[in-house]
Amino acid sequence: MEILFLLIPIAIILVMIIIAVFAWAIKTRQFDDLERHGHDILMDEDSKKEP
Amino acid sequence: MCCAGCQAVAQTIVENGLTDYYHYRDPRSAKKPQDIIPGIMNKNIIYDRPTIRSRYVNSASDGIDEITLMLEGLTCVACAWLIERQLNTQAGIISIEVNFTRMIAVLKWNQDQIPLSKILTIIREIGYVATPYEPRIQYKQQLVQRSQQIRRIGITAVLAMQVMIISVALYYGHYTGMDDMWKQFFQKLGLLFTLPIIFYSAQGFFKSSFYQLRSFQPGMDVPVCLGLSLAFLASIWTLITVNGEVYYDSIAMFVLLLLVARYFMHSSILAASHSIERLAANTPLWALRLKEHSISAMSETVTAEELCAGDWVRVLQGNVIPADGIVTSGSSSVNQAMISGESRPVEVGKGDKVLAGSVNNDNPLVIKVTACGQNTVYCAIEKMTRQGLTQQAGDLPLIDMIARWFVTGVLAVASGVAIYWWHTAPEQWLATTVAVLVVSCPCALSLSVPCAYAAATSKLIDNGLMLTDAQSIERLNKITHVIFDKTGTLTSETLRIDNVKTFDDSTKLQALRLAASLEINSDHPLAKAFLQANKQSLYQTADWRYHTAKGISAKVNSKEYFIGSVKFIQSNTGIQIDADKYDFSVLLADRNSVLAGFEYKQDLRNGVYELIDYFKAGDKAVLMLTGDTPSAAYNIAKELAIEDVYSECKPEDKLGIVKTLQDENDASILMIGDGINDSPVLAAADVSIAVAGASPLAVCGADIVMAQPGLESIITLDRISKKTSKIIHQNITWAVAYNLMAIPFAACGMITPLFAAIGMSLSSIIVVMNAQRLRAAF
Numbered sequence A: 001m002e003i004l005f006l007l008i009p010i011a012i013i014l015v016m017i018i019i020a021v022f023a024w025a026i027k028t029r030q031f032d033d034l035e036r037h038g039h040d041i042l043m044d045e046d047s048k049k050e051p
Numbered sequence B: 001m002c003c004a005g006c007q008a009v010a011q012t013i014v015e016n017g018l019t020d021y022y023h024y025r026d027p028r029s030a031k032k033p034q035d036i037i038p039g040i041m042n043k044n045i046i047y048d049r050p051t052i053r054s055r056y057v058n059s060a061s062d063g064i065d066e067i068t069l070m071l072e073g074l075t076c077v078a079c080a081w082l083i084e085r086q087l088n089t090q091a092g093i094i095s096i097e098v099n100f101t102r103m104i105a106v107l108k109w110n111q112d113q114i115p116l117s118k119i120l121t122i123i124r125e126i127g128y129v130a131t132p133y134e135p136r137i138q139y140k141q142q143l144v145q146r147s148q149q150i151r152r153i154g155i156t157a158v159l160a161m162q163v164m165i166i167s168v169a170l171y172y173g174h175y176t177g178m179d180d181m182w183k184q185f186f187q188k189l190g191l192l193f194t195l196p197i198i199f200y201s202a203q204g205f206f207k208s209s210f211y212q213l214r215s216f217q218p219g220m221d222v223p224v225c226l227g228l229s230l231a232f233l234a235s236i237w238t239l240i241t242v243n244g245e246v247y248y249d250s251i252a253m254f255v256l257l258l259l260v261a262r263y264f265m266h267s268s269i270l271a272a273s274h275s276i277e278r279l280a281a282n283t284p285l286w287a288l289r290l291k292e293h294s295i296s297a298m299s300e301t302v303t304a305e306e307l308c309a310g311d312w313v314r315v316l317q318g319n320v321i322p323a324d325g326i327v328t329s330g331s332s333s334v335n336q337a338m339i340s341g342e343s344r345p346v347e348v349g350k351g352d353k354v355l356a357g358s359v360n361n362d363n364p365l366v367i368k369v370t371a372c373g374q375n376t377v378y379c380a381i382e383k384m385t386r387q388g389l390t391q392q393a394g395d396l397p398l399i400d401m402i403a404r405w406f407v408t409g410v411l412a413v414a415s416g417v418a419i420y421w422w423h424t425a426p427e428q429w430l431a432t433t434v435a436v437l438v439v440s441c442p443c444a445l446s447l448s449v450p451c452a453y454a455a456a457t458s459k460l461i462d463n464g465l466m467l468t469d470a471q472s473i474e475r476l477n478k479i480t481h482v483i484f485d486k487t488g489t490l491t492s493e494t495l496r497i498d499n500v501k502t503f504d505d506s507t508k509l510q511a512l513r514l515a516a517s518l519e520i521n522s523d524h525p526l527a528k529a530f531l532q533a534n535k536q537s538l539y540q541t542a543d544w545r546y547h548t549a550k551g552i553s554a555k556v557n558s559k560e561y562f563i564g565s566v567k568f569i570q571s572n573t574g575i576q577i578d579a580d581k582y583d584f585s586v587l588l589a590d591r592n593s594v595l596a597g598f599e600y601k602q603d604l605r606n607g608v609y610e611l612i613d614y615f616k617a618g619d620k621a622v623l624m625l626t627g628d629t630p631s632a633a634y635n636i637a638k639e640l641a642i643e644d645v646y647s648e649c650k651p652e653d654k655l656g657i658v659k660t661l662q663d664e665n666d667a668s669i670l671m672i673g674d675g676i677n678d679s680p681v682l683a684a685a686d687v688s689i690a691v692a693g694a695s696p697l698a699v700c701g702a703d704i705v706m707a708q709p710g711l712e713s714i715i716t717l718d719r720i721s722k723k724t725s726k727i728i729h730q731n732i733t734w735a736v737a738y739n740l741m742a743i744p745f746a747a748c749g750m751i752t753p754l755f756a757a758i759g760m761s762l763s764s765i766i767v768v769m770n771a772q773r774l775r776a777a778f
Helices: A004-027 A039-042 B004-015 B018-023 B040-048 B050-056 B077-088 B115-127 B137-175 B179-199 B201-215 B221-241 B248-280 B377-391 B400-423 B428-437 B444-464 B472-476 B486-491 B509-517 B526-531 B564-574 B607-617 B629-639 B651-664 B676-684 B696-699 B713-747 B753-776
Strands: B064-072 B093-101 B104-110 B128-132 B285-288 B299-303 B312-315 B324-329 B332-335 B347-350 B365-373 B465-467 B479-487 B491-502 B542-547 B552-554 B559-564 B584-592 B593-602 B620-627 B644-646 B669-673 B687-690 B705-707
Touching: A004 B137, A004 B179, B004 B696, B004 B713, B040 B050, B040 B115, B040 B299, B050 B064, B050 B593, B064 B115, B064 B248, B064 B676, B077 B093, B077 B115, B104 B115, B104 B676, B115 B128, B115 B201, B128 B312, B128 B324, B128 B564, B128 B644, B201 B221, B201 B593, B201 B644, B221 B248, B248 B444, B248 B753, B324 B564, B347 B651, B365 B491, B377 B651, B377 B676, B400 B713, B428 B465, B428 B713, B444 B526, B444 B713, B465 B713, B479 B676, B486 B491, B486 B620, B486 B629, B491 B509, B491 B526, B509 B526, B509 B552, B509 B584, B509 B593, B526 B593, B526 B676, B552 B564, B559 B564, B564 B753, B607 B620, B607 B713, B620 B629, B620 B651, B629 B644, B644 B651, B651 B669, B651 B676, B669 B676, B676 B687, B676 B696, B687 B696, B705 B713, B713 B753
Parallel strands: B479 B620, B479 B669, B620 B644, B669 B687, B687 B705
Antiparallel strands: B064 B104, B064 B128, B093 B104, B285 B299, B285 B312, B312 B365, B324 B365, B332 B347, B465 B705, B491 B593, B542 B552, B552 B559, B559 B584, B584 B593
16 A cells, blocks of 8 residues: 555646646637637648748 | 638538538528628728727837737638638738637737738738727636636646545545545545645635625625535544544535536627627728818828818718718718618708718718717717616626525524534534535535526527627516617618509509619619619610719610609709609609609518517517607508607617616616617616627627527527526526425434535536526427
8 A cells, every 4th residue: 555655646746747738728828719720730731931 | 602612512512412511500600701891902001000000909029010800701710721821921920820719810910021901901812801909808808717717627627536536535445444544644635636626726706705795795606615615624624633524525526516617608608709799899980081171182091080170081982971070072862870860861962960970872072070089979879878888787686696595594504503513412513514514505506597597698699699798688587668779670771662653654664674774883772672673684774874962864775764853853854743743752754754653661670570579469568769750760660560659869868768767667678779879778778689780889788689680589589588587497496495405414414425415416417407408499
């Protein structure tokens, strides 16, 4: 059972990482438009600007 | 079809027998792009002017400007991609990001390299209309709230999962026997994960219940917070005394459920807001200001705000008059329907007054500005609307009234239980009291109303009705008076040829064919009516001429014909017209005699009869308030069997009538309108509906905005609101009954936390499912 003293801190660290990633995703407005970006992979991405 | 790609897609769909797609897709998204507004290219230039730029553009110090554009004509995700790709090839564009859900784009660019007007024109050229816009403050707040809610839900969900894992361990240990050391370890761990839930996730509930308590109006959030804090404090007490139960799982699930319920309610209202945002957006008025005070002077494009009293302005045919003024040159007819409610165009000539916001129908005019900006009639009406909106009395919603009683009741019972157990079995008093509070935690009660509102709102969106104020559904059931505006609300924009009489031996159809041939080049609404009435091919015309005094002349088969008002025919042909015999609004004549007479009338909107019958059957008083002339008003009223008619009302008169009804007769008023002149009344009425095509100001003042032109959806609205109110009552009854049933058991100490949690979830699920019945109805 003592293994829990190792596993639980790992779980806590994972939770903190998940929350940090989630907060970052919201901050960069990735939840603003849930319809659009699923289609991005289907669209050709041309070179952004002519030199 | 917007492009070859779409056509190929449509063909594939039909060929493969997948036409069900057309049944299930959202018909609102299939709206055709709007017709090109004449002069839209020139109009873009005003967005380069500093006064306008300061309103819409955020300028950073490094020369990069940022603006939000409202896009029209987006039909699918590919459109968003097309716009981004097209603009990204232009020099000077830093970035463009199209948000398809909101149909807006955030653009960053360098004004020195590429002016905004050029960008707008590029978007226009690939088939979309982009207009700079500034979101309403209300809408901005809703968006901020939304991202806050998503963050709270996400974080709470992650934490709640951990808490539940720990709880399962504790429950398991409860039955198998667990070391006290491990038990305490898991309890402390639970506390660690619950702390952020209490202090971060549930922050909103604590804040709002604090405000509710401070104003002595305890609402739903007060019992929620009370339950949360007592469960939390009891768990802490367990930790200190090393004896008893912890309630972290109940806290976590409770907060998560509540947050999700509020998010759903909020996002259905936000969906309605997206659409309302486009209707309420006010594009700036622009004007052609003459550089000198003479009719032939050069003109420059300026915004309406830059005009001063005394300026001379040219108003082209079909344009909106930018300021109140006096005509100095030209004669035309102007449509003031939005401002005054007068349905027929008003003839104006030199020296006549014109109002900002009305539309110039026929010929270019030069006007001398007498009032502009804040002093125009339009702005006076706008001010009245604002006042109405702020003064709107906040009726206490049903749920808050129940919550108030419920809170008091639960508190009384809990203190009773605490005192009883304190005297009989002191070691159990805390556990039992907390059990009572957890079991009576009105989870189902607090979900009952938001769920029903969310289901109703999305059902209404399906029916083309957008809600700005969710509680107006509840108010709609108490309506006693229904007030209609006439022009634009009961009647539609289009005119219809109603009566044709010929005075020679030709048939009515021949007369219509000739009239339509003459009218083909005209923009006047009447011309459209003729073209619609005529089903035959048109004649070739020659020497077509538009006369300023409302009339047209042209040659058909080298014979000259005239069409127009009696006055026009008289002055151009010299025929003496007997007013009794030729009592028609429009006459058709050749050089020698009158050939035919036409009478036109305004079409009624679809579903008007059904709607009025429906309200009358429901014992509501039906009234009509209009700015139009008595004769026009009574004609329509007679046709629709409306007895109470007030005509020639100014906006303040309409407001006065409504206020009197509300104050003296204790009436609850539903106002249905469209024009600028209706907006103060819309804001003051108990419930207000702006019909499709309403002016932006009217949309701002209304509780419900219609997306489709037919009025029959108001019947659906009333039915949905009745059903919603029924479901809310059922939900509340169930939730209260469940809590009342559970409390006695908890008070006797018979309910373990596990059963309390199961019961709470079950009762909540029942409430949510019941609300979903709204979506299936109708």
